[in-house]
Amino acid sequence: MMIPDRSEYLKGLAQTGQKIMGVLPALYPRELLWAFDIHAAEIWDPPGEILHANAHLQTTICPIVKKSLEFILKDPDIINAGYLFPHTCDSLQNLGTQVKDLIGVSLPVYTFYNPKGSFNNTTIKYYRDILQNFQLTLETIYRPLDPEKLLTACELSHKIDSHLLAIHQARMTNHLSLSNEEYFKLMRAQEYLLPADYLNLLEQVDILDQPGESLKTRLMVSGILPPTSKILEFLDELGVSIVADDLLAGSRRIPKFSMDAPSSPIDYLTDRFFVLPPCSTRGGDLDERMHHISTRMKDSRAQGMLFDMVKFCEPELFDHRLLVKTLREKSIPVLTLETELEHHISGQDKTRIEAFTELLFDMVST
């Protein structure tokens, strides 16, 4: 399975004249963009040092926001259709208006509000309205929406979701022979591959008929992004397999269950938003989130939980205490790491991971 390099792939696409929009985390109606032939290239943790962004943001702002701004300030050629700021948290909310109204970029800046809190019929109606408003915004810039194209985009999205659900299930039940690094590389390829290319990639994933080796220590991971590749590599070396996730850049963006194939696109997109797993950034109920995590842990037979917390991420940090407390009450070992999205792994983190996995090994052997 060959996964193209993010930067090379996007460069190649831009050279073909493909419209590419830079999209910040996390939830947005990608299908609407696809229906306008716009490719969504997601910006989560672009590589490179944070230099210029420091002139615009305080030291206590999360590295995802800072790295995103650093990327935008470079005015990269690969982004040619503008930037989309979905409403995820206070910092991204303000960054959107900061870039649009104060810093100024040569490309258009769009926003998309994701409703917060507990959802009911009023929220559902509102979400439909904002989808339609977003469609109107795109229509004023591009062309009237072709309903057939939107339906096709939704069908593509539905197929991708179905594959991802199957792959997640396979991962949980040991029917996938991918290392941690390979697995998350595959998951994160959706952030930049064209949907058809991504679907093609997913179709190549080999789901085993019989469960594979089950001696490995099994771990669930929670946070915004998967652990960095160095940590994933290290876990691979230690014989630890991440079998389930509660990641914003991972399973929190995939419906909890398989949805019916789309017939009415706006209905489909609305339904899809409301069947996503509980997420701190949407401000949902804590019990519901804890229940979801517990179910995932049980289904995947994960023995421990790794919280990989992005520094200064308020939505995650608020929920974190209760999640840790509840898991500990259930005697589930928990390790919390704090990340500033560095590309190395500190000696201290290495030692903590080793000690944690030893604890899990001991649990498995007893």
Place this chain on the structure above:
Amino acid sequence: MSIRAELKYKIMKDYGAPAVMAFQDFKRRKPRPVPEAFGPPLETNKRLKEILSRHYFLSRYVPGVKKVAWVTSGAPVELLRAFDFYTIYPENHSALVGAKKQGADYCGIAERSGFSQDLCSYARIDLGHMLSGKTPAGKLPKPDLLFCSNNICQTVLYWYKAIAHELNIPLIHFDAPFVTTEQTEADINYMAQQLQDMIPILERVSGRVFYQNIFEDILKRSMETSKTWGAILDAMKAQPAPMTIFDAFGHLAPIVSLRGLPVAQDYYHILMEEVDARVSMGIGAISDERYRLIWDNIAIWYKVRFLATFFAERKMNFVTATYTNAWAETTGYLDVKDPWISMAKTYGQIILNNNLKHRLDLMKKMIKTYSVDGMVMHSTRSCKPYSVGQFDLRKAITADLDLPAVILDADIADERVWSEQQIHTRLEAFCETLEGSKFG
């Protein structure tokens, strides 16, 4: 509702509270000497202390008499008033803890229980209070309901969720979509509908029926109170200004936490009268006002006195602030004839829920109308919606208006963040620039 509890509350309200207030007044009979740099203190300060102390004092006797709601500062509290909830504002309480320089202590309780030090200090103080029961207000009643709106930040939603879970009580959240350019019809209708959806829940929790006429009266009162508060702030355009913004930080408490009640309405009439009288007599808040400043962001509660004195000694007076203005800015949208839609407009467009172009334009307008010579921005690690964007706001304002400005990196209520040396150096440099730019 228990008859015993009601009787106790009535006795405390009619006799206990006045007695306690009189005792406190007796204890305070020896007024603290006023430094020379300041003008005579506002007489209304005494009344402010009375009504706030009374509110906190009576809250102890409220359980069993009225339902208690903990509310965020930007939430449309008028709706709760229609059900006679006794409201407590955790942000206000956290500011009180911060002002008493006890923030680190309360934050520490929350941190030791597992909350991160990187979280908002208002939230940590409140969680510290919830976990320990500690409060400088004596005792606070446990809430029957939580009511929050993310029109001031998303943080309040996460914070209130944590309380709701811990105390196993209902949480009502008013979702206010962020205004990126202007409010859409969908945004307004969504908010208006949410408010109406809340009525059956509030009826259930309070055990009271909703009456539209009572609600409208409350709305009228709230509107009138906010307008008076706006007029008080407007009076600070006078030279010399009759108050400093540090006074206003204190006098803000009733509009935040008692909005919609007669006591707040009456209070601001008294304050307005005093402020008007000072303006007509040319009495300034500082004895020799030579420079006029604008403050951006929430107060640094544990350093209010220090900052007030530091600037007053340099003949500098803060005459306006984006923070104090927030409870007057959108009042004009309130309309009793169309309560739901008008509340959606009022509460949806407040400064922290509005884009930075709006904030930039507003600040420029304030700088001009209040004849401001310099700007102090508090970059607080607790409040992302207030702080993210400040660097570029400063740049835009200094470039367009040629206004000296300084950014202070601190926190609203966690005094551990304060760096005396660094702030002092920055402030001295700012004052030198300001003096040079005005009379240089």
